[in-house]
Amino acid sequence: MAQHFLLSARARDLDIGEIHRLSDADARMRFRELAWPDTAGEPVCPSCGGLDHWTLVEGAKWKCQGCKLQFTATSGTCFKGRKLSYRQLLVCAAIFANGVNGVAACRMAREMMIAYKSAFVLLHKIRQIMGSDEDAARLGGVVEIDGAIFGGSMPRLPNTKALWADFFEKNKAAARKKRRLIVVMRERRGEDPDIPAKVRTFLLNKEGDAIEIARRIVMPETVIHADFSTQWEPLHLYFETKRINHSESYSKDGACTNHAESFFSRMRTAQRGVHKIMSGAHLSRYAMELGWREQYCRKSNGFQHGLIIGAVGRSKPSRTFLGYWRKRPANDDGDFFAQFAA
Ligand SMILES: [Zn+2]
Numbered sequence: 001m002a003q004h005f006l007l008s009a010r011a012r013d014l015d016i017g018e019i020h021r022l023s024d025a026d027a028r029m030r031f032r033e034l035a036w037p038d039t040a041g042e043p044v045c046p047s048c049g050g051l052d053h054w055t056l057v058e059g060a061k062w063k064c065q066g067c068k069l070q071f072t073a074t075s076g077t078c079f080k081g082r083k084l085s086y087r088q089l090l091v092c093a094a095i096f097a098n099g100v101n102g103v104a105a106c107r108m109a110r111e112m113m114i115a116y117k118s119a120f121v122l123l124h125k126i127r128q129i130m131g132s133d134e135d136a137a138r139l140g141g142v143v144e145i146d147g148a149i150f151g152g153s154m155p156r157l158p159n160t161k162a163l164w165a166d167f168f169e170k171n172k173a174a175a176r177k178k179r180r181l182i183v184v185m186r187e188r189r190g191e192d193p194d195i196p197a198k199v200r201t202f203l204l205n206k207e208g209d210a211i212e213i214a215r216r217i218v219m220p221e222t223v224i225h226a227d228f229s230t231q232w233e234p235l236h237l238y239f240e241t242k243r244i245n246h247s248e249s250y251s252k253d254g255a256c257t258n259h260a261e262s263f264f265s266r267m268r269t270a271q272r273g274v275h276k277i278m279s280g281a282h283l284s285r286y287a288m289e290l291g292w293r294e295q296y297c298r299k300s301n302g303f304q305h306g307l308i309i310g311a312v313g314r315s316k317p318s319r320t321f322l323g324y325w326r327k328r329p330a331n332d333d334g335d336f337f338a339q340f341a342a
Contacts, residue, residue, distance in 0.1 A: 005297070005298050006100065010300060011300055011301065012300060012301055012302075013300045013301065013302035013303075014094055014097065014098075014300070014301040014302035014305050016091060016094045016095070016098075019087065019090045019091050019094060020087070020091060022087055022090075024085065024086070024087065025059055027085065027086040027087035027090060028059055028060060028073065028086045029041060029059065030086075030090060031073055031086040031089065031090060031309060032073050034305075034306050034309035034310055034313070035073055035077075035309050035310065035312055035313025036073075036313055037306075037310055037313075039051065043062045043071070043073070045062075045064035045066060045067060045069060045071060046069070046071055046075050046076025046077065047064065047067050047069045047071075047076060048064060048066045048067040048069075050064050050065065050066035050067065052064070052065040052066065053065055056070060060072060060073075073086070073313075074089075074312075076316065076317065077312050077313060077314075077315045077316070077317065078125040078126075078128065078129055078312060078315040078316070078317060078318045078321070079125065079312060080317045080322065081317075081322065081323075083118075084112075084114070084118075084122075088112060088114075089309075089312075090305075090309070091112065092108065092112060092122060092126075093126070093305050093308040093309055093312075094301070094305050095108060095111055095112075096108075096123070096126055096308060097301045097304040097305045097308060098301055099274070100293060100297070101266060101269050101270040101273060101274050101290075101293070102270045102274045102275060102286070102289060102290065102293070103123065103274070104274050104275055104276075105119040105120040105123055106119070108122070108123060117325050121321050121324050121325070124282060124285055124318075124320075124321050124324075125318050125321050126289075126308060126312075127285040127286065127288055127289040128285055128288070128318055128320070128321070129311045129312065129314075129315040130288050130289050130291075130292040130308075130311065131200075131201065131285070131287075131288025131289075131291065131292065137198060138217050138218060138219050139185055139187050139198050139200065139217060139218045139219065139222065140187070140218070140219040140221070140222050141187055141188060141190060141197075141222065141223075142187065142188040142222070142223045142224075142225065143185055143186065143187055143188070143218055143222050143223070143224050143225070144184075144185075144186050144188065144224075144225045144226075144256075144257045144258075144259050144260040145183065145184070145185050145186075145210065145214065145224055145225070145226050145232070145235070145257070145260060146183070146184060146226065146227060146257045146260035146261065146264070147181050147182065147183040147184075147204070147207040147210070147229075147231075148181070148182055148184075148264040148267070149179050149180070149181055150179070150180050150181075150182055150267070150271070150278060150283055151178045151179055151180050151278070151279075151280050151283065152175045152176055152177070152178040152179035152180075153175065154168075154171055154172070154175050155171060155175075178280055180203060180280045180283050181203070181204050181205065181206065181207065182201055182202070182203060182204075182264075182267070182283065182284075182287045183201070183202045183204050183207060183209075183210040183213075184199065184200070184201050184202075184260050184263045184264065184287075184291065185199075185200045185201075185202075185210070185213075185214060185217070185218065185260075186198070186199045186200075186259050186260050186263055186294070187199070188259055193298060194298075196295045196296055196298065196299065197295065198295060199263060199291040199292070199294045199295040200217060200291060201263075201284070201287035201288055201290075201291040202284075202287075203283060203284035203287065206231060207229055207231035207232065208231040208232075208234070211232075211234045211235060211238075214235065214238070214239070215238055218239065220238070220239070221240075222239055222240075223239070223240045223241075223242065224239045224240070224241045224242070225241075225242045225243075225244065225255055225256060225257050225260075226241060226242075226243055226244075226257065227243065227244055227245070227246050227257055228243055228244070228245045228246065228247075242254065242255035243255060244256050244257060262294075263290070263291065263294050266290050266293070266294055267286070267287065267290050270286070270290055271286075
């Protein structure tokens with residue numbers, strides 16, 4: 001049997017220890033080279049994209065000669081207003097890349113010696129840019145589409161069986177309301193294993209809502225595989241569509257959605273083994289992150305690290321997560337966890 005990619009030497013070319021040992025100037029330069037790959041680390045104005053600048057602080061701060069904006073390597077990106085050093089950001093991205101099923105905020109907080117709230121926001125900022133960064137590329141070839149429900153589990157049963165009927169009556173509707181649907185569209189891998197097959201995820205109300213999205217982001221000559229859910233019927237109008245009846249088999253006459261199911265398996269593993277709780281409010285970002293991980297699962301951690309910082313360089317400040325904790329009503333970590341327990 002072929003060796004699993006993660007067991008091979010090709011999977012690892014990123015040394016976190018080496019990043020820790022970088023001087024401030026070297027870490028800054030490393031960050032710049034990854035964030036501005038087109039100019040080999042030379043500053044690019046985040047406002048007008050101009051390359052002409054005056055240097056205010058050598059290697060760290062510049063003023064655009066076009067729009068007169070003063071900027072650093074993280075100005076105008078999702079890390080705008082950061083308090084972490086460039087070295088810490090590089091290490092965070094490396095830890096993120098190394099967690100094949102994701103990284104929990106509690107773990108990041110301990111690894112980096114930062115507050116849980118900082119780690120939570122930092123990770124969500126990275127998740128947010130993982131998906132949005134790839135929007136332009138359309139899917140083609142053979143694409144599998146499927147949906148899965150996450151969240152909405154019941155609270156723990158009461159101790160006494162006599163109370164269970166009442167308990168179900170009381171909590172069932174509330175639990176149902178917390179259910180969320182994630183739809184995945186996933187290309188099948190082509191013959192060249194080095195070209196990643198694209199994965200896109202969407203938080204939707206019903207599977208049928210994905211049809212319009214598919215028309216927009218999937219190329220017309222694509223063959224789409226879907227299950228027997230009636231929600232997928234309209235696909236036949238727009239694409240060559242193959243359907244698989246899961247009550248009979250998982251693969252028949254060349255039709256299957258096993259690759260899409262495999263993505264959901266990764267999501268369930270991440271929920272069970274890493275995050276424990278993926279709150280409905282943040283589920284779409286977890287899905288985007290895991291879709292990105294699925295897409296680049298055959299790429300080394302060094303390559304993924306470069307992709308993350310490169311995406312940071314192209315990102316815009318996050319409206320949701322800039323000042324996230326300040327915008328929330330005053331609460332401490334205890335209250336924050338309590339909302340999920342309720
Ligand atoms: Zn400018």
